[in-house]
Amino acid sequence: MEILDQTKAPLLEALRSLRASRVVPFDVPGHKQGRGNPELTAFLGRQCMEADVNSQKPLDNLCHPVSVIREAEMLAAQAFGAAHAFFMVGGTTSAVQSMILSVVRRGDEIILPRNVHRSVIGALILCGAVPVYVNPQTDKRLGISLGMSVADVKDAIETHPNAKAVLVNNPTYYGVCSNIREIVRLAHEKGMKVLADEAHGAHFYFGEGLPVSAMAAGADMAAISMHKSGGSLTQSSLMVIGPGVSEGYVRKVINLTQTTSASYLLMVSLDISRKNLATRGREIFAKVQELAQYARDEINDIGDYYAYSRELNNGDTIYDFDPTKLSIHTLDIGLAGVEVYDILRDEYDIQVEFGDVANILAYISVGDRERDIERLVSALAEIRRLYKRSRAGMMAMEYINPEVVVSPQEAFYAETEALPIERSAGHICAESVMCYPPGIPILAPGERITPDIIRYIRYMKEKGGSLTGLEDINIEYIKVLKGGSPCS
Amino acid sequence: MQLTFTEKHTPHVGLCIDVNKHLYTAQSAFQRIDVLESPEFGRILVLDGILMLTEKDEFIYHEMIVHVPMAVHPAARRVLVIGGGDGGAVRELCKYDAVERIDLVEIDAQVVEVCREYLPAVSQSFSDPRVNVRYEDGLKYVRRCSDLYDIIVVDSTDPFGPGEGLFTKEFYGNCFKALKEDGILVNQHENPFYPDDAAAVRRIHKQIVLSFPLSRLYQAHIPTYPSGHWLFGFSSKKYHPVQHLNADRWNALNIKTRYYNTNLHKAAFALPTYVEELIKGVE
Numbered sequence: 001m002e003i004l005d006q007t008k009a010p011l012l013e014a015l016r017s018l019r020a021s022r023v024v025p026f027d028v029p030g031h032k033q034g035r036g037n038p039e040l041t042a043f044l045g046r047q048c049m050e051a052d053v054n055s056q057k058p059l060d061n062l063c064h065p066v067s068v069i070r071e072a073e074m075l076a077a078q079a080f081g082a083a084h085a086f087f088m089v090g091g092t093t094s095a096v097q098s099m100i101l102s103v104v105r106r107g108d109e110i111i112l113p114r115n116v117h118r119s120v121i122g123a124l125i126l127c128g129a130v131p132v133y134v135n136p137q138t139d140k141r142l143g144i145s146l147g148m149s150v151a152d153v154k155d156a157i158e159t160h161p162n163a164k165a166v167l168v169n170n171p172t173y174y175g176v177c178s179n180i181r182e183i184v185r186l187a188h189e190k191g192m193k194v195l196a197d198e199a200h201g202a203h204f205y206f207g208e209g210l211p212v213s214a215m216a217a218g219a220d221m222a223a224i225s226m227h228k229s230g231g232s233l234t235q236s237s238l239m240v241i242g243p244g245v246s247e248g249y250v251r252k253v254i255n256l257t258q259t260t261s262a263s264y265l266l267m268v269s270l271d272i273s274r275k276n277l278a279t280r281g282r283e284i285f286a287k288v289q290e291l292a293q294y295a296r297d298e299i300n301d302i303g304d305y306y307a308y309s310r311e312l313n314n315g316d317t318i319y320d321f322d323p324t325k326l327s328i329h330t331l332d333i334g335l336a337g338v339e340v341y342d343i344l345r346d347e348y349d350i351q352v353e354f355g356d357v358a359n360i361l362a363y364i365s366v367g368d369r370e371r372d373i374e375r376l377v378s379a380l381a382e383i384r385r386l387y388k389r390s391r392a393g394m395m396a397m398e399y400i401n402p403e404v405v406v407s408p409q410e411a412f413y414a415e416t417e418a419l420p421i422e423r424s425a426g427h428i429c430a431e432s433v434m435c436y437p438p439g440i441p442i443l444a445p446g447e448r449i450t451p452d453i454i455r456y457i458r459y460m461k462e463k464g465g466s467l468t469g470l471e472d473i474n475i476e477y478i479k480v481l482k483g484g485s486p487c488s
Numbered sequence: 489m490q491l492t493f494t495e496k497h498t499p500h501v502g503l504c505i506d507v508n509k510h511l512y513t514a515q516s517a518f519q520r521i522d523v524l525e526s527p528e529f530g531r532i533l534v535l536d537g538i539l540m541l542t543e544k545d546e547f548i549y550h551e552m553i554v555h556v557p558m559a560v561h562p563a564a565r566r567v568l569v570i571g572g573g574d575g576g577a578v579r580e581l582c583k584y585d586a587v588e589r590i591d592l593v594e595i596d597a598q599v600v601e602v603c604r605e606y607l608p609a610v611s612q613s614f615s616d617p618r619v620n621v622r623y624e625d626g627l628k629y630v631r632r633c634s635d636l637y638d639i640i641v642v643d644s645t646d647p648f649g650p651g652e653g654l655f656t657k658e659f660y661g662n663c664f665k666a667l668k669e670d671g672i673l674v675n676q677h678e679n680p681f682y683p684d685d686a687a688a689v690r691r692i693h694k695q696i697v698l699s700f701p702l703s704r705l706y707q708a709h710i711p712t713y714p715s716g717h718w719l720f721g722f723s724s725k726k727y728h729p730v731q732h733l734n735a736d737r738w739n740a741l742n743i744k745t746r747y748y749n750t751n752l753h754k755a756a757f758a759l760p761t762y763v764e765e766l767i768k769g770v771e
Contacts, residue, residue, distance in 0.1 A: 056635075138499035243638045347656055347657060347698075348656065348658055349656075349657075370625070371625060371627070371650065371652065371653050372652055374625050374627045374628050374631075374657060375627065375653050375656060377628075377631065377663055378627050378628070378653075378656075378659065378661075379656075379657075379658040381631050381658070381662065382661040382662065383656070385661065385665060386661070415573050
């Protein structure tokens with residue numbers, strides 16, 4: 001295979017020469033290089049508006065790339081060690097969904113951990129596949145869901161030998177990795193594909209001393225959020241595939257739902273970010289690891305907070321931990337993570353990524369400066385000094401094992417009725433219920449509602465967690481399958 | 489040849505100073521450092537294009553940031569200066585025999601080196617044995633101190649750039665913790681005149697008020713600073729800046745000053761109406 005020059009950025013070069021050529025635009029977008037929308041141009045800048053162009057001869061077309069986009073995708077594929085890479089402009093949600101739609105059809109089974117992103121449930125509703133959930137074990141002290149144990153995956157593969165694929169979070173939002181190499185081995189033995197949700201793993205491909213990336217582990221497909229640790233614009237993403245997957249078929253699936261007016265701002269940001277990662281990724285992520293480790297040491301020095309990392313590795317459900325993630329357990333100062341999140345935002349003007357029942361996650365990237373880390377650490381020290389209280393009455397999240405009665409698609413499109421949540425036990429749910437953060441499903445369409453689930457929803461409502469997914473904005477009624485018997 | 493240094497005080501207003509000679513320029517790990525020599529103001533220290541001090545008028549700033557708290561605190565022995573890499577605040581503190589130890593925490597060692605070489609009249613007291621200089625982030629330093637200092641002087645750059653962390657609630661809270669039970673915090677507090685700076689005055693004051701039981705502003709006239717009207721913050725756990733001023737005790741020390749005196753001390757806390765109104769909403 002020819003080694004491509006990663007210092008090249010074909011889309012950037014094409015957009016530069018387009019700018020220099022001063023072509024008169026009688027095509028969309030109608031703002032015509034910003035002239036038609038002066039207020040927007042004043043806000044975003046002329047350079048940005050000039051690059052917001054439509055597909056045209058020298059710029060290729062994302063639906064059917066043959067020139068500069070194709071070159072940029074090939075560079076990305078080589079940078080990520082993949083057989084092919086697809087530029088995605090509908091976020092990693094679209095990458096995850098296209099990945100799933102490419103390997104399962106109606107009625108097919110897919111093995112996945114319960115702590116999947118909501119986009120996965122959406123894909124199942126679209127295609128009609130049936131989820132086989134693996135319990136991601138929970139760390140009792142930290143209250144976070146972990147990776148899948150290899151034994152559980154093996155068990156699921158054995159009891160569902162016809163499943164088409166296994167989906168793996170690499171890593172989870174908190175930075176926890178499963179033993180993806182071994183999962184790939186087990187799945188491939190049975191002819192199943194392995195899909196990786198790498199929304200939080202773009203850096204695995206470039207940094208040293210980081211957990212293994214999906215492509216390096218032999219997975220078949222991965223959805224990679226370039227806009228998170230990769231540095232590209234929000235909503236730009238990549239999907240990569242290994243040699244065992246058909247590029248043409250995947251492209252066809254992507255084109256079912258992806259826009260025909262792909263944004264060149266997003267695409268050029270992917271191209272430039274790929275170049276940056278391929279040429280400077282090693283030093284960038286060494287710096288990020290160093291910043292995150294410094295922050296962890298300082299935060300653990302404050303007392304009561306626990307900023308965790310690889311010491312958690314247990315060889316299975318925490319096979320590895322992403323050391324660039326700054327996840328901090330807050331319960332020992334007597335505050336829920338979401339409370340610390342709010343205090344940081346409201347009183348210290350510090351925005352962290354999320355707070356859940358017991359933890360906050362501060363996102364560390366190449367854009368961070370040492371002095372900003374000092375602010376975060378000092379603010380946490382102050383919060384402890386001013387707010388520390390006993391931890392009595394705090395409850396950590398429990399895993400609720402879902403009972404999948406019908407496929408998400410069947411439930412989503414079934415005849416339904418609305419019931420008060422408190423009286424819905426035993427019925428089959430027709431909607432999704434998520435709690436943000438961290439956005440892991442409490443219920444997905446097709447699952448039986450249990451008293452434990454109702455209790456958990458009530459608790460999260462009381463704690464002020466943001467519940468989403470229900471049609472009823474007040475979270476009082478839930479849609480269930482009509483005629484469903486309340487006894488199981 | 490005409491050589492002029494211009495500092496824009498707002499996008500539409502600037503201060504121009506004729507320059508004889510550009511004595512020093514370098515980019516440190518944190519900022520660009522320049523030393524200029526001018527016919528009107530003598531030598532000038534400039535950080536990231538912003539005038540920090542001139543030999544001609546630095547006495548006003550340094551006397552006001554040090555002698556006001558020192559004349560109120562009855563027995564200040566241990567003092568922390570955060571920032572202040574030029575040494576001016578330390579020089580004023582060294583005029584007190586009762587002060588036993590001065591810790592100066594400056595993030596940029598190169599500022600201290602440059603000032604020792606080019607501004608000896610300002611930095612002369614770095615050689616005083618009571619002075620201990622540490623080069624680190626002030627925010628990080630105070631985080632580890634508790635019940636240690638009688639007075640903390642925050643002699644920082646503006647709230648944009650390397651000094652940003654020294655204008656935050658977490659910093660003032662950490663200072664509160666680092667002070668003894670009757671400790672005083674004094675900080676440079678920007679100017680109240682130009683709108684962007686006035687907004688900063690409000691924001692800073694709001695953060696301090698949340699951390700200290702007593703917090704007042706006082707003022708001085710500094711010709712080379714934006715608007716020429718400069719504010720300082722006086723925040724304390726116990727002492728009132730005017731009621732607890734012991735003028736006789738301070739005057740008996742016979743400390744030589746050119747701007748500060750105990751009458752001016754009291755007057756400095758009397759603020760213009762528009763400044764009172766500016767901070768009223770956040771107190």
